[in-house]
Amino acid sequence: MHKLLVDQPGATKFLLGNEAIARGAIEAGVAFTSTYPGTPSSEISLNFFQMSRESDLYFEYSTNEKVALEVAAAAANAGVRSMCVMKHVGVNVAADTLMTLAYVGVRGGLVILTADDPYMFSSQNEQDNRYYGKLSGLPILEPSSAEEAKEMMDYAFELSEQLQEPVLFRTTTRLNHSTAPVVLGEMKKRVTSGDFPKDPFNYVTVPAVSRKLHVKLLKNLEKAEALACESAYNFIKGSGGWGIICNGVSYNYVTDAVRDLNIADKVKVLRVGFSHPMPKTLIQSFIKDCEKVLVVEEGEPFMEEMVKAFAQEIQYTNPVKGKDPELFSRLFEFDPAMVRSNIAKYFGVSYDAKDLTDLSDIPELPQRPPTLCAGCSHRAVFYAVNQATEGAGTIRTTDIGCYTLGFLPPLSAGDFLICMGSSVSTGCGFSKTTDKKVISFIGDSTFFHSGIPGLVNAVFNNHDVNLIILDNQITAMTGHQPHPGVDMKGMNYNGFNQISIESVVKGLGVEHISVIKPYNVKKSIAAIKEAIAHKGVSVIIARQGCTLFEKSLKKHVGKPFYVSDKCKNHKNCLNDLGCPAFYVEEDKVRINAALCSGCGVCAQICPEHAILPLK
Template identity: 35%
Template structure:
C-alpha cells in the first residue's frame, strides 16, 4: 500500500495518514519539501520523494530539522509553496529559527508538519508540539481522519498565503500510521519561477528583505495575521458538531481523539445525551463558534493528547464569555477525569464519559475476554533488542570488554538511534550505556563529564553517536569537547544510513533523498580536521575494538573511534550472508561450568537459540544474518563460521 504516480484524480485509494498529508501537499502544488527522519513522520518525505522531479518538486532529507525548516523557508521566500516535516521533538530543534521565521513572515505558502508521538511509542519523550503554535503565534490545524489529512494540508497552503505566515499541521502516531480511504484530487500544473525579490523597503512584504525586524512592528503584524486566521476558522469546514441540539455533555476534541470520542459515545449508547465538537483549527480557537456551542450545555469534557492544551484555551474563552454563556463544569486532564500522560483510547474516553453521565460502560463479554487471553498467550515473547547481525551489538560487546578491563567504572553516554536501546534495555547494551536524552546530547553530556576530573571523577567517559545523529547535532558538542579539552572517547557507530527510521539518506552517503548522486561528507576527515586522533575500526573485529578502546581510555583529551559496519538490514547486506554459521555440538559446552550459555544468555543475538532438549546452542538459519561475530565469543570455539560462497 503506497501511493504512486499512476493513480489518477478521482480514484479512491487506501492511504496512510502520512501519505494523505503528502498527497495534500502535492495537490496544493508544493515545490520544495524538506525534513529530518523521525517516527512517526518519515513517510511524508519518503512519499514526496517518489514524486520528486527536477524543476517540479525538490525533496531533501536535511541534516536536521532546523536546516529543513530553513530550506523550506527559502523556497517560500522565493515564492514557491514549501513544506517541512519533522517529529515532535524536531520542532524543538527547529524552534529557534521558527521564532524568527514567524516574525519575518513568509511568501509562498509554507507548512510545518509535526507528527507527535503520544505514549512515546517510538520516542524517548512525549513532547507536545502544539504548544509551539501558541508560543510562536501561528495557526494550528489538526486532522481527525485520513481524508481530512489531505484536505487540511492542501488548505493550509492557502491559509499560509492568506496570512503570509507559516501554518502548523499536527498529526499523531495513530493518524500518521493508520490508513483510510482517500479520494485523490487533481495535481495542479505548477509553473511559478523561483525568484527572491529583495530590493524593496523592509516594510514591503512582497519585495523587501525578509527579517523579523523591526521587531515590534513585525510582532504586531504577526498578531494581526493570527486574528485573521481565527476569523477564517469561524467558518472552517474542519470544525464540526455531531449530537443533540442541547447536549447534556459537550465533548470538545481534535485529531485521533475524535475517533475515540465517537466510539465511546456509541459504546455507551449516549448519542442522545452527549455531543462532539470536533475542532480541526485548534489554535487560535474561533471564539464565536465556541460560544455557540458552550451556550448549549452545562458540562464540557475536553478529550485530547497529551497535555491540556485545548482544555486551557477553551477555559480561557469560557471565562471571557462567562457573562453570556454562564458557568460551566469542565472535565478533562486538569481534574483527573482523563490521564495527563500517555495515549488515550476508546475505553479511557468511555470510562470518562460514563463517569460524568452515570453510565456503566458495558462489560466485555466473557467469550471475547477468553479469546483475547488465548490469543495473547500464544504470542511469542520477544524482548526489544538489536537485530541479528546488528553491528551495534558487536560494538557494545567490545565496549563492555574494554570498560570491564579498564576497571575504573567507565560508562557510555547514549544517544538517539537504534543504539539507544543500549540505554533503554541494559542487557541489550551489556550494561554500558547510562544516559539518553536528545539527539547529539550524549556527546554534549560527555563533554561535561570529561571536565570533572579535577573534581575527583576518575571514571572514563565515552559517548556513542550514530552517523546520522553525528551530522544532526553531535558536531557542535564534539567541537566543544575538543576546544575545552574534555577527557572523552567519542565513538561514532557508523552503520551507513539513518537505519532506525528506514535508511533515509544523510550527508555521509553519496545519494540524496531523490536518489541522485550527492557529494558525501566524511566523518573521519571532519573529526581529523578538529585536530584530534581518529581511529577507524570494524566492530566485528572484537579484539581490535577492545585493544584500541583500552588504549584510547588511557589517553587524555578527546579521542575519536569510528566503528564502521553497515546495518544488518541495509539493502546490500540483506541480499546475502557473509558467513555460514553453525554450532559444532561436540564442542558446545552447554550448561556445564562454565560458559553457562554465554551466547544465548548474555550475547543474546536473536539468531542464536538454546535448544532446551539437547542443551546445546543452535543457529536460527532463517534469521541469522551471517555476520559471524558470535564465532568469536564462544569460549569453546563451538560456533563455526565459514565464508559463504560468492
Template identity: 50%
Template sequence: MSELLGGQAGERRLLMGNEAIVRGALEAGVRCVATYPGTPASEIGDRCYEISRQGHLYFEYSTNEKVALEVTAGAAASGWRALAAMKHVGLNVAADTLMTLGYVGIKGGLVIVSADDPSLFSSQNEQDNRSYAKMAGLPMLEPASPQEAKDMALAAFSLSEELGLPVLLRTTTRLNHTRGAVTLGKLAANGGAGHFVKDPFHQVMVPAVAREAHARLVRQQVPALIRSEASPFNVITGSGPWGVVASGVAAAYVADALLELKLSHQVTFLKLGFTHPLPAGLIGDFLSRVERVLVVEELEPYLEEGLKNIAHSRQLTLEIRGKGEGLFSRLYEFHPALVRQVLARFFDLPYEKPTPPLPQQILGQPLPDRPPNLCPGCPHRAMYYAVKIALQELGQEGIFPTDIGCYTLGLLPPLSMADFLICMGSSISTGAGIAKATGQQVVAFIGDSTFFHAGLPALANAVHNRHDLLLVILDNGTTAMTGHQPHPGITLTPPGYPGKPIELEKLVRALGVENLWVVNPLKYKESLAACKEALGKAGLRVLISRSPCPLYLQRLTGKKSKARFQVVGACGDCRHCLDYFGCPAMYLKHGASQMAIDPILCAGCAFCGQFCQAIRPVKESS
C-alpha cells in the same frame, strides 16, 4: 511511478495518514519538501523522495529539522509552496527558526507537519506540540482521519498564503500510521521558478525590524481568527444539553462512543480541526447552548484551557472538565473504550465496564517478554562487546552516555551499554559534563546520522574545551532506525541519490581531533586493540566504528551473506556469549548446558567465532 502521483480526482484510495498529507501537498502544488526522518513522520519524507526522483518536486533529507525548516522557509520566501515534516521532538530542534519565522512571514504557502507521539511508541518524550502554535502565533490544523489529513494539507497552503504565515499541521502517531479511505483531488499543474524579492526592512530580523514584525504577527491573529471561525474543519453535530469537544484522533473515539451509547440527542459535539487560534465566537456560542462540557483531547489540556478562557470572557459559569481524577489523563494515547467509559461516567450514564480476558491470569504464569533486540550481524553489538571486554581487561568501569538510534537498544541486558540519554546529540556534551564532574572513564556512543544531526557542534565544543572522553561514532552508513534514509556521511548510496558524501574521518580530524581510530567492529582483534589503546589515553578521543547495517546492505545489493556459524562440541556452562554478546541467533538447547546457533537467524557476520573457540563456520558440504 509513485502511487501518490497517480489516481484521478474522485478516486478512492487506501492511504496512510502520512501519504494523505503528501497527496494533499501535491494537490496544492508543493515544490519543496525537506525533512529529517523520525517516527512517526518518516513516510512523508520517504514518499517525497520517491516522487522527487520522478517529477517536479525538490526534496531533501536535511541534516536536521532546523535545517529542513530553514530550507523550506527560504523556498517559501521565494514564492514556492513548501512543506517541512518532522516528529514532535524535531520541532524542538527547529524551534529557534519557528519562533521568528512568523515575524519574517512567507510568500508561498509553508506547511510544517509535526508528528506527535502520545504513548511514546518510538520517542523520548510525549510533548504536546499544540503549544508551539500558540507560542509562535501560527495557525494550526489537527486532522482526525487520513481524509482530513489530505484535505487539511491541501487547505493549509492557501491559508498560509492568505495570512502570510506558516501553518502547523499537527498530527499524532495514530493518524500518521492509520490507513483510511481517501477521495483524491486533482494534482496541481507544475509551476515555474521562484523569485526572491528583496525587502530587507521586513525580512532581516534586527531589533528595529523585528519590533515592527512582532506587531504585524500579533495583528495577523485577527484575520487568522476570522478564518478559524469560518473553517469547515470545525463541525458541530448532534443536539442536546450536554457538550463534548474534541480534536484529532480523540474526536474519532468520541464519534464512536456517541454512536454506541446512542447519545446523538443528548450531546452536542463540537469537533475542532482549526485549533489555533481557537474559534472563540463559535466556542462561546456552543458553550452558551449547553449545560456541561467534557473536553476529550490526548496529552495536555490545550483545548480545555482555551475553552475555560472563552467561558470566562463570556461570563459563562458552566462546568468544563477534561483532565483530572476520574476523567482523562495527560499521559498516553486514548482508545475507544476509555473515551466511552469516561463519557458515560461524566454524564452519569450506567456503564458496564468491559472485563477483557487477562492472559497471564488465565495461564497462571507470566508470559515471556519479547523485547526488541539488535539484529543478528548488527555491527553495533560487536562494537559494544569490544568496549565491554576492553574495559574489563583494563579493570575499568565505563559510564556510557548514548544517543538516539538502533544502538539505543544497547540499553538492554546483556549488553547494558547505555547509562544516560536525553535527546539527539546529547551523548557527547552530557558525557563531557559527567567526565568533568567525576573524573570517571566516559565512553559516549552516537550513530553516524545522529552525529551529523546534532553531534557536530557538541564535538567542536568537546575539542575546544578540552573535554576528556572517548566518543565512539557507530557508523553503519545509514539512518537505520527510521528505515535506512541517507545522511551526509553515507558512502553507500541508493542508485541515483544525488547527495554529495562527506567523509566522516576527514571531518572529525578537521574539527581538531588528534586521537582518532577507525575500526571495522566485525574484526574483533583490531577493534579490541583500538579500544584498549583509546581507553588508555586521556583527553578527547574518537573511535569510528565502521561497518554497514546488514539490512541496508542487503536492501541495496540484493545479496545476503550465505555464511553460517555453529557451535562445535560441548561448551559447558560458560555462557559468555549470552552474558556478554546476546545475538538473537543464539539459544540454549532445551534441557542441556549447551549453546546453539539458529542457522535461519544467523547472519554470517563471523564475529562470535572470533571470541569463542567452540564456534566454527558451517561447511558448505555439511
C-alpha cells in the same frame, strides 16, 4: 509511476495516513519539500523522496530539522509552495528558526508538519506540540483521519498564503500510522521556481525590524482567529444540552461513543480542526446553552484551558472538565473504551462496560523486547567496549538510534540519554565532575544531525572523553534514509556529495582518531583500549554497513555459523552478546541459520573455537 503521482481523480486507494498526507501535499501543488526523518512522520518524506526521483518535485533529507525548516522557509519566501516534515521533538531542534520565521512570514505557502507521539511508541517524550502554535503565534490544523488529512493539506497551503504565515499541521501516531480508503483528487500544477524581491526592512530581523514584525504577527493572529471561527474544520455535530469539544483522533472515539451510548439526541459535539488560535466566539456560542461541557483531547489541557478562559469572559459557570483524576489523563494515548466510559460517567449515562478477561492465572511470560538484529555491528562494538573496559568504572552516554537498544543487558552500553546529539556534550559534563572514564556512543546520521557541535565543544574545552561513532552508513532506525556521510553514487543516486566523517573529525583537531572494523574483535578491543588511555578527546569510527540494509540490498550475505560438537557449554556467546540468532535446545547452544548473518563475532569469542561456518 509512483502510486501517489497517479492522475486519477475520484479513484479510491487504501492509504496509510502518511501516504494520504503526502498525496494531499502533491494535490496542493507542493514543489519544495525537506525533512529530517523521524517516526511517526518518516513515510511522508520517504514518499516525497521517491516521487522527487520521477518528477520535478524537489525533496531533500536535510542535516537536521532546523536546517530543513530554513531551506523550506527560503523556498517559500521565493514564492514556492513548500513543506517541511518532522517528528514532534524535531520541532525543538527547529524552534529557533520557527519563532522568528513567524515574525518574518512567507510569500508562498509553507506547511510545517509535526508528528506527535502520544504514548511514546518510538520517542523519548510525548510533548504536545500544539503549544508551539501558541508560543510562535502560528495557526495549527489538526485532522482526525487519513482522508481528512489529505483534504486539509490543500486548505493548509491556502491558509498559509492567505495569512502569509507558515501553518503548523499537527498529527499523532494513530493518524500517521492508520490506513483507510482515501479518494484521490485533482493535482494542482507545481510551480517550482519563483523570485525573492529584496525588502531588507521586512526580512532582516534586526530589533527595529522585528518590533514592526511582531505587530504584524499579532494582527495576523486576530485574522486567523476570525478564520478559525468560520472554518469548516471547526464543525458542530448533533444537538442537545450536553457539550463535547474534541480534536484529532479523539473525535473518532467520541463519535463511536455517542453511537454506542445511544445519546445522539442529548449531546452536541464540536470538533476543533483549526485549533490555534482557538475559535473564541464559536466556542462561546457553543457552550453558552450547555448544561455541562467535556473536553476530550490527548496530551495537555490545551483546549480545556482556553475553553475555561472563554467561559469566564461570558460568565458561563456550568462545569467544564477534561483533564481530571476522575476523567482524562495527560498521560499516554486515549482509546475508544476509555472515552466511552468517561463520557458515560461525566454525563451520567448508564451502560454496561464489558468485563475484562480475568488473566490472573496466566503465568509470567518471557518478554520480547525489540533488540539489535542478528549480526548488527553495534553489538560487536559494545562487546569490544565491555572487554576493553572490564573492571574499570565507565560512564557510557548514548544517543538516538538503533544503538540505543544496546543499553539493555547483557551489553549495557548506555547509562544516559536525553535527545539527538546529547551523547558527546553530556559526556563532557560527566568527565569533568566524576572520576570515571566517559565513553560516548553516537550514530553516523546523528553525528551529522547535532553531534558535531558537541565534539567541537569537547575539543575546544579540552574534555577527557572517548567518542565512538557507530558508522553503519545509513539512517537505520527510521527505515534506511540517506545522510551526508552516505555514498549516494554507490546506491545509484546522482547529484549528491559525500562528507567523510574522518575529515570532519580531523578538521576539528581531534588528536587521537582510529577507524575500526567491528567484526574484527581483537583489533577492535585493542583500538578501544588505546583510545581510552589517551587523555583528552579521542574518536573511534566503527565502520560496518547496517546488516538489515545490506540484506535488503542483497549485499553481503555471509555464510551462517553453527555450534559444533567441540562446544563445552561455556555460553559466553549466549551470555555476553545477546544475539537473537542464538537459542538453547536441551541445554545445548544452537544458532538459527535463518537468522544468522555470518558476522562471525561469536566464533571469535568462543574459548573452544567451537562455532564454525556452515559449509
